[in-house]
Amino acid sequence: MTKQAADAARVERILVPVPLGERAYDILIGRHQLCEAAGVIAELAPGARAAIVTDDNLAELHAPALESCLHQAGIATTRLTIRPGEASKSYACFVELCDGLLAAKIERNDLVIALGGGVVGDLSGFAASVLRRGVRFVQIPTSLLAQVDSSVGGKTGINSGHGKNLIGAFHQPALVICDTALLDTLSEREFKAGYAEVVKYGLIDDAAFFDWCEANWRRVIAGGPERDHAVATACRAKAAIVVRDEREDGDRALLNLGHTFAHALERLTAYNSRRLVHGEAVAIGLALAFRFSQRLGLCPGQDAGRVAAHLTSVGLPSRLQDVPGGTGSAAEIVEAMTQDKKVKRGALTFILAHGIGKSFIAPGVPADEVRRFIESELAGA
Template sequence: MNERIKIDLGARSYDIHVGPGMLAEAGTLIAPFARGPLPVVTDANVAFLHLDRFLGVLEHAGLEPKPITVDAGESTKSFFWLEKLIGELIATGVDRGGLVVAFGGGVIGDLTGFAAGILKRGISFAQVPTTLLSQVDSSVGGKTGINIPEGKNLVGVFHQPKVVIADTDVLGTLPRRELLAGYAEVLKIGAVRDADYFAWLEQNATRALHGEHDAIVHTVAHACRMKAHIVERDEQERGERALLNLGHTFGHALETATGFSDRLLHGEGVAIGTVLAFRLSVKLGLCSPQDAARVEAHVKTIGLPAAISDIAGERPSPDVLLAAMAHDKKVKDGKLNFVLARGIGQGFVTDAVPVDAVRDVVS
């Protein structure tokens, strides 16, 4: 039932372990990389549900875990919490030969990986993702960072983990909204790169999201495998890896406009952004309306928001969204790069997108 996916990056290669019950194996999998104090960074929600058990597993393997708990939520990806976390990591006594463990969702992985990447000019870290979003996306590939008022993930480093341990059993403790938000990163991979996987998701996603072991393990493992292949060819997003940003130019702008608040979870922004990217592709004559309609229908069927009007509260204006896009890290040479599609599984990156067309789509 469990699967292991290898990311081949030479000296920075590592394995992703996916399956039910993987937390019980975490001590054995982490031990080869740990030395001395082992900081374990988590948030208050994960700590309440899983921390005592996880610490017990690590201790049983002869490790010295030092738990650090931060606030839950996207607002924790900030300079304030980065500085606070670095201070707490130093207090544990971890040195450059040690290891830091990120035990939580995407926020914890991004914040902890960034802190580890810059503390003492780089300390190794391990990813133990506890949300669907982090298991299929943010824990894989070494992107770390924080948000600033000008935009999402604008400050960060590439810092590959030593190992990724994804226990699909813990997904059963997620609030439904958070589980669905994570699924947006799954459907994105099929929509941009793998039409067969997208078709499989149309038939099986409901089973996966209800926790059927074979379906959820295949969902997570295949998404990780697809991302691993892309990261191997383009570790620092100089080309092909940018395809994984399908929906993110729109999604990040929506998150910025809504203040990185609970009004819009990251995955919800990606879901809306993916629908908008296909809609923009149709508008530019690149994609059939039928493929765009399939993507939108699947987003709605799963229960994710599919339109800007689905976001609670005041609707962000087109000018606000365009201004947020102008600060996006995907801007190169003054031009905004979009991931568009010629059909399901046929994504591509372009900067030849008229601003008026973008405005029409977000209006």
């Protein structure tokens, strides 16, 4: 990067603070921030070594540039790669990564840098949380979904045969770098899947942002300043909720809008990304949450229709019938939901809505009511 380009990047960088006391950190957002990140990391951890964790697809795409910038900043690096895809969030990969970090002699004052999407971030963060009883880590998310959701807030973990993200820890990053230029390399499908997590923030409590998304989603995909604005708005919204409720004891659960349905669908499709990726499951979950709210007499049908129409216009799925190969029966979907982390004493907790931007936590939703709703959805009613 030329000096002129670097100066321009500095000017255009958006800083979103996450004020968590001793665990406070910044989210830096903007195009071409990768080399900028190296300088910030060097200031954050002078003299530290860094283990860059990435996946096989990104190892040659983005890792060499980051390594070069870190070396110029005086930071020695080791690169560890995992296989891409949700299957890597497993016990076996977790053990392999921990052993690799120990073999690289990563110490308490060193850094683990997660360079990748949500899978890399979740797995790396969990390994960092337990390695030598906790080392610092930096998130450099390379997918839209990870930039606006999983890289912020300190949730880390792996999956179990019983469900998604059931083994993990809260471990806040020391820094998050959202280089929105990295998103240019995503496939159309991956980018649109991440967009489901963007629009979610408008549906939770910001109707004006949902209106903005309806008007600007094409520009977000195209990569103009609207993309940076969307990422920054989502990160601010998540940071505000995390600061109020770091460990999901209260309204942080609102961030799970659509996810009770989504995680069940992912489990029933065996986390097979050829059939369904996380953001697509979330898109279906968002539409279902609003239609379920409508069925319960909580949400106007007009709002539920707007949500589904927007997701469809972007090219995202919004119905159970959109899942290739099907989802199983209503009873199977409800059973998959019972392993969700949001189940308390066997009662299902949903995030429902009184309308766009008016979501709320609904504990103790009767399973029979959920089953009847899903049966009607499967029947196309």
